[in-house]
Amino acid sequence: MPADIWKTTACPYDCPDACAMKGRFNGERVTLEPNTLIPWSTFLCEKGRRWAHRAVSTRRLQTPLLRKGGSLEPVSWNEALDTWAERITSALGRSGPLSIFYLSSAGSLYFSKLLIPHFFAALGGYTTKKGNLCSSAGSFGLTETFGVVPVSRPESLADHAGGVLFWGRNALETHSHVVPLLKKVRHRGGEVAVLEIRATPTTKFSDRWWRVNPGGDWALAAWLCRRVLAGGQAAPGWTERVTNEEEFRASLEKLDDGALLNAAGLSAEAGEEILTWLLRFAPVTHYPAFGAQRYFHGDDQFRWIGALSVLLGAFDHPGGGVAFSKDEMALFPDILKPLQKNVRRLPVGTWPLDLEGLNPPVEVAMVSGADPLRQNPGSSAVRRAWKAIPFTVCADFVLSDTAEASDLVLPVTTFLEEEGDWKGSYWHNYLVRSERVLPPRGEALEELEIYTLLARRLGLPCDLIALKREMDRSMRANPALEPLGEGIYRWKEPEFWSDPKSRATLPTETPEAKKGPEGSLRLITFHKKEYINGQSWDAPGVPSRPVLSLNPADGIALGLSENTRAFAKRAGGSEDEALLVTLTFDPSLGRGYCILPQGTKGVNLLSEPLASPGWGAPFAESWITLAPAEKGTAFSPSGKR
Numbered sequence: 001m002p003a004d005i006w007k008t009t010a011c012p013y014d015c016p017d018a019c020a021m022k023g024r025f026n027g028e029r030v031t032l033e034p035n036t037l038i039p040w041s042t043f044l045c046e047k048g049r050r051w052a053h054r055a056v057s058t059r060r061l062q063t064p065l066l067r068k069g070g071s072l073e074p075v076s077w078n079e080a081l082d083t084w085a086e087r088i089t090s091a092l093g094r095s096g097p098l099s100i101f102y103l104s105s106a107g108s109l110y111f112s113k114l115l116i117p118h119f120f121a122a123l124g125g126y127t128t129k130k131g132n133l134c135s136s137a138g139s140f141g142l143t144e145t146f147g148v149v150p151v152s153r154p155e156s157l158a159d160h161a162g163g164v165l166f167w168g169r170n171a172l173e174t175h176s177h178v179v180p181l182l183k184k185v186r187h188r189g190g191e192v193a194v195l196e197i198r199a200t201p202t203t204k205f206s207d208r209w210w211r212v213n214p215g216g217d218w219a220l221a222a223w224l225c226r227r228v229l230a231g232g233q234a235a236p237g238w239t240e241r242v243t244n245e246e247e248f249r250a251s252l253e254k255l256d257d258g259a260l261l262n263a264a265g266l267s268a269e270a271g272e273e274i275l276t277w278l279l280r281f282a283p284v285t286h287y288p289a290f291g292a293q294r295y296f297h298g299d300d301q302f303r304w305i306g307a308l309s310v311l312l313g314a315f316d317h318p319g320g321g322v323a324f325s326k327d328e329m330a331l332f333p334d335i336l337k338p339l340q341k342n343v344r345r346l347p348v349g350t351w352p353l354d355l356e357g358l359n360p361p362v363e364v365a366m367v368s369g370a371d372p373l374r375q376n377p378g379s380s381a382v383r384r385a386w387k388a389i390p391f392t393v394c395a396d397f398v399l400s401d402t403a404e405a406s407d408l409v410l411p412v413t414t415f416l417e418e419e420g421d422w423k424g425s426y427w428h429n430y431l432v433r434s435e436r437v438l439p440p441r442g443e444a445l446e447e448l449e450i451y452t453l454l455a456r457r458l459g460l461p462c463d464l465i466a467l468k469r470e471m472d473r474s475m476r477a478n479p480a481l482e483p484l485g486e487g488i489y490r491w492k493e494p495e496f497w498s499d500p501k502s503r504a505t506l507p508t509e510t511p512e513a514k515k516g517p518e519g520s521l522r523l524i525t526f527h528k529k530e531y532i533n534g535q536s537w538d539a540p541g542v543p544s545r546p547v548l549s550l551n552p553a554d555g556i557a558l559g560l561s562e563n564t565r566a567f568a569k570r571a572g573g574s575e576d577e578a579l580l581v582t583l584t585f586d587p588s589l590g591r592g593y594c595i596l597p598q599g600t601k602g603v604n605l606l607s608e609p610l611a612s613p614g615w616g617a618p619f620a621e622s623w624i625t626l627a628p629a630e631k632g633t634a635f636s637p638s639g640k641r
Contacts (some may be wrong), residue, residue: 008021011044012108017041021044022034023437032049037485038432040177047539050539055414055417060442065408084393088454101128102126105370106132111422115338121339121340125344128345131614136615139325142306146502147503151497158184159184170289171287219259220266223260227271235315235317244508283318283320285322287323295620297612298614299612304507326426329424349616349618364389373386377607380576382609394410401601413444416436417437420472431491433476434487451464516623517572520623522593523594526595530542535599548584548594549589551587554592560583561583561628568626570623571623571624594624
């Protein structure tokens, strides 16, 4: 492939920015640049740039691996597929199709991943997950409020918002392409404000920030709703856009201002300051965080934020709504969606616990676009469950934690080695059709090809490659898409807030926050700009030992010193699950909680495998204890003292 030919592609990450890229390959090196036909793809972040090195990394899997005698050994594709087919056939004969478990996640958000379930439908059914690790509870709360997860276009924020309020969202690290829009708001005289549990790059960038308690966003939103109504400051037409005005008002009257502010962790003065800011810079775009819904009451967090936006004129003023997420695959052709019959679904956060005692049992499990042994809460439970399944398969491009623990590992291509796939965004309204930038590495195959070959061995009428071609034809012919250039399309997407038919059902109940055991700290995990979804193997500067941050007063009360080692253990958990961490004191944190970066090895030993409304994974409902590592009485990961 000539080095001067640029190909169109897009970053596959579970990231709202969904950057369009141009790529080329000179036979040895991949070069990637932003494709500015999408106005938000003005630069590539650290994670996106690393794909140039990942694609040709020596760590790429080059051949299938099959466990023999306790270790993974290279085998041919014929042996890998034959073994896999035999195990599926045997499981189907004994226990039927529900004994086959397919576990997928958001390692790649390309449209073709939605075609893989056709294989399992051809088997007659399967077991899979319900919900996702990132946004289920928040999306559930918004859907309960608005009927859908409301679409808020970036242009509305950029052109109309007088202010932007981030409810815990560290956008400068996890959504960096929104920054030019924030600067446009400032240029018009507006401001950016943040509600957070700690100092972050986003709080430093913002014009002001207020510290709130973890999970206290709903209480602040409810208090603000009370104050807005009491002061007669609600948007004039809000009552016409809600279905339950009287019930909502009655529920607010029962609430106590002091209790709400206490739950939010704010003084009355701070609350009044936030209210004054909201009214001064209206219309304000409300930007809640994915972390804000990682609680048992994560759905309520979003219901109350949504209610506040309605009172402040979300339906009346462009730029005044909630911007959270949306279905990035909304334009996937309906005709190509697989029939979902005879499907058994297990919550994404608790499936490792739910596998035990299932009838029929899971006998063969396959993982796609995920690394559950690192990403899922309760790593020990995940590992035990994975080991208990008779035959496990992992498709990946490197040897992830899950791949290393599986019986069969399949080398797959990256998006840079695939042609004719589509990528949308859960932030903006542009789509990208991908082109192949470089040939497949080694014996790596596209996942659709792998499942098509497996289907042939099983005698199933399932050609996923043909379905992908049909998907591509359908997408290119979609009249809702406007071509802007090679492989770049703009969707004439309607915005929820400007639709006169849009309505809201406001919350009438308040949650009760959970408390941890005496002497424990709530664990909050967060994403870093250097890596995403547990893919930290090639990220720069990842410490060999996780760094845990806590308030200095909590550290002193526990007899801990800064910059020393400590053992962190899940409250009530086994000493075998303790994690050795380095402590650092952060005075920007409040009391009673601590923070750790997600994605680093071992962190989810400390999180609980739980399920929240909407089948979310409430990572923030995990509580840990700390003990100095230097003392002989400290517990160790091996259980020895």
